Amino acid sequence: MSKSIGQILAIMRKDLISESRTRDVAVSVLVFALLVIVVFSFAFEPGAEVTKMFTNPQLEQIKLLVAPGVLWVSIVFAGVLSFNRSFAQEKEKGCLDALKLCPIDKEVIYMGKMLGSLVFLLIVEIIIFPLFSVLFNVSLLDPAIVLIAVLATIGFVCVGILFSALSVYTKAREILLPILFFPIVTPLIIAAVRGTGSILQGGSFGSISNWLGIMVAFDVIFIIVSLFIFEYAIEE
Amino acid sequence: MKERIMQKSSILPVTSVALLLVSVYLILGYVPTESTMGWVQRVFYFHVPIAWLSYLAFFIVFVCSIFYLSTRERKWDIIARSAAEVGVVFTALVLVTGSIWAKSSWGTWWEWNERLTSELVLWLVYIAYLMVRSFATEEDRGARSAAVIGIAGFFSVPISALSIRLWDTVHPQVDIFKGGLAPEMLFTLLFCIVAFTVLFVQFLLMRISMRNVEVEIAKLRYSFRR
Numbered sequence: 001m002s003k004s005i006g007q008i009l010a011i012m013r014k015d016l017i018s019e020s021r022t023r024d025v026a027v028s029v030l031v032f033a034l035l036v037i038v039v040f041s042f043a044f045e046p047g048a049e050v051t052k053m054f055t056n057p058q059l060e061q062i063k064l065l066v067a068p069g070v071l072w073v074s075i076v077f078a079g080v081l082s083f084n085r086s087f088a089q090e091k092e093k094g095c096l097d098a099l100k101l102c103p104i105d106k107e108v109i110y111m112g113k114m115l116g117s118l119v120f121l122l123i124v125e126i127i128i129f130p131l132f133s134v135l136f137n138v139s140l141l142d143p144a145i146v147l148i149a150v151l152a153t154i155g156f157v158c159v160g161i162l163f164s165a166l167s168v169y170t171k172a173r174e175i176l177l178p179i180l181f182f183p184i185v186t187p188l189i190i191a192a193v194r195g196t197g198s199i200l201q202g203g204s205f206g207s208i209s210n211w212l213g214i215m216v217a218f219d220v221i222f223i224i225v226s227l228f229i230f231e232y233a234i235e236e
Numbered sequence: 237m238k239e240r241i242m243q244k245s246s247i248l249p250v251t252s253v254a255l256l257l258v259s260v261y262l263i264l265g266y267v268p269t270e271s272t273m274g275w276v277q278r279v280f281y282f283h284v285p286i287a288w289l290s291y292l293a294f295f296i297v298f299v300c301s302i303f304y305l306s307t308r309e310r311k312w313d314i315i316a317r318s319a320a321e322v323g324v325v326f327t328a329l330v331l332v333t334g335s336i337w338a339k340s341s342w343g344t345w346w347e348w349n350e351r352l353t354s355e356l357v358l359w360l361v362y363i364a365y366l367m368v369r370s371f372a373t374e375e376d377r378g379a380r381s382a383a384v385i386g387i388a389g390f391f392s393v394p395i396s397a398l399s400i401r402l403w404d405t406v407h408p409q410v411d412i413f414k415g416g417l418a419p420e421m422l423f424t425l426l427f428c429i430v431a432f433t434v435l436f437v438q439f440l441l442m443r444i445s446m447r448n449v450e451v452e453i454a455k456l457r458y459s460f461r462r
Contacts, residue, residue, distance in 0.1 A: 162388065166381045170371040179367060180385060183360035184392045187399035194403060214399050225391055229384045232305050 007104050011112025015086075016119060025085045026124070029078045033128050036074035037135060044070065067136045068196035072189060075128065076156065079121055080178050083160035086117055087168040096168070096234070106231035110161065114226075118157045125149055144199045144208060151215035152192040158222040159184050166233040191215050248438045255431035259424070267424040276340035281424055283333040285432035286326050287355070292436070293323025294362060294390060301386035304379065310451070313379040316386055318443035320365050322436060327359040354397040361389040 019025060044066045051059065090096040099109055129140045129149075163180045167173040182189075195211035263281045300316035303309075334352055335345045346352065365385045372378025 159388070162384070166368070166384055169373065169377055170368065170381070171373060172371055176364075176367065176371050180364045183357050183364060184388060186357050187392070187395045190399045190403050210402050211399075214395065214402070218395055221391055221395065222388070225388060229305070229387055232380050233384050235380060 004108050007108045008111045008115065011109060012116040015116030019120060025082055029082050029124055030127060032081055033074045033078035036077050037070060037132060040070040063136065064200045067138050068193045068200060071132055072192045075125060076189060078124060079156050079160060080181055082120060083164040084174055084177050086113060086161060087164045091168050100234065107227050110226060110230040114157050114161045117161055118153060121153050121157060138200055142199055144205050145196055148192055148195045151212065151219060152188050154219045155188040155215060155222060156185060158219065158226055162226045162230055162233060187214055187218055252435045252438045255434055259428045259431040262424045262427055267420050268418060276337065279333050279337050281428045283330065283337060284425060285429040287330045288429065289432055289436045290323055290327040290330050293319045293326060294358065297386045298390035301383035304383045314444055314447045318440055318447055320362050321443055322439045324362050324366060327355060330355050331359065350397060350401045353400045357396045358393050361392065365389065
């Protein structure tokens with residue numbers, strides 16, 4: 001048991017070190033997330049004629065309705081980008097074959113890749129959240145929102161890594177991964193957006209307990225299912 | 237082999253056409269019009285059987301995917317793939333008939349309510365299932381990837397339905413039949429469920445035998461090339 005934990009951490013460390021040396025995925029993912037936020041603000045920021053129709057508190061309210069959606073869409077899109085790279089990178093120089101030849105369980109590879117991706121995405125969120133707070137003038141510094149972010153990100157990574165391994169051997173994998181990924185993570189997106197929304201509206205911790213429950217259930221189910229089927233996904 | 241296919245293809249199609257004709261008569265001529273929703277409510281007798289079959293199809297995909305991954309026998313993959321194809325068509329029909337019904341009873345073609353949205357998510361998951369097949373570079377890998385999605389997709393559907401139900405609490409819950417179904421309505425509904433299930437089995441068997449022939453042809457082609 002402790003041996004496989006060491007192996008998992010080794011794979012995770014390998015991923016994080018190679019990312020910290022090149023930083024190419026991190027930079028592109030961050031720029032992409034920022035671009036999504038900017039594009040959405042163009043789409044949803046009320047123009048001058050709309051602003052006249054509403055009072056200031058009403059406009060604030062509208063902004064609070066839009067903000068959680070924009071935040072989570074940008075994170076999900078950025079996440080898909082990083083999942084695409086997670087196994088594509090391994091494949092490019094034959095590392096994936098080496099990884100599969102290692103005398104370790106396939107579950108260890110899954111957990112290692114998943115934790116590496118999880119840490120990476122959480123770091124991206126640590127950078128994106130303050131930026132978003134400034135651009136949308138909302139405060140995301142709330143323990144409930146942090147909890148939502150962690151639970152949602154665990155779920156995204158669980159599913160994302162499984163499908164990344166699966167799509168790495170197909171044609172057009174950049175297109176295939178989002179098509180596989182989005183329908184499956186629908187419950188997470190709904191829960192994260194609604195949960196964040198009700199916290200921003202001033203809701204209490206208890207008001208989002210349903211959403212937290214759904215996210216925990218999703219995470220647990222998909223970690224277990226993925227551990228069972230991952231070996232078939234990367235099999236040669 | 238040839239005789240078996242012939243036999244299969246003569247009894248079932250005739251039965252399913254006959255059953256469907258009777259159910260069209262039952263829906264249009266026999267069953268009384270529902271008092272509040274009117275004539276359009278008759279789409280219900282198509283909608284419910286098709287919806288049940290769309291779930292059945294994806295349950296078959298799930299079970300056959302597990303069997304395929306554990307035994308690696310080609311037949312499970314063929315059944316799963318055929319069921320997914322028929323299931324995608326039936327799910328599309330559920331969405332269409334649901335929209336027709338929604339337009340008449342809620343006034344809009346689409347409501348982001350629990351049933352419609354989870355059906356849509358189901359449809360998208362299994363479209364992805366079929367796309368993996370067409371994008372796969374080798375047949376075996378495609379079969380394996382699809383089986384992985386068949387299993388993961390099956391687990392995601394109930395949890396999607398649950399989250400959409402929570403999301404949907406602002407919408408009024410629609411009572412379909414306050415006083416329960418009249419006996420004629422119940423009979424028509426049950427008859428349609430049987431008729432459509434026979435049709436579904438017919439489609440599934442057709443697709444499986446076509447797929448078997450395709451495999452056969454591929455083998456022949458391979459042996460000729462050598």
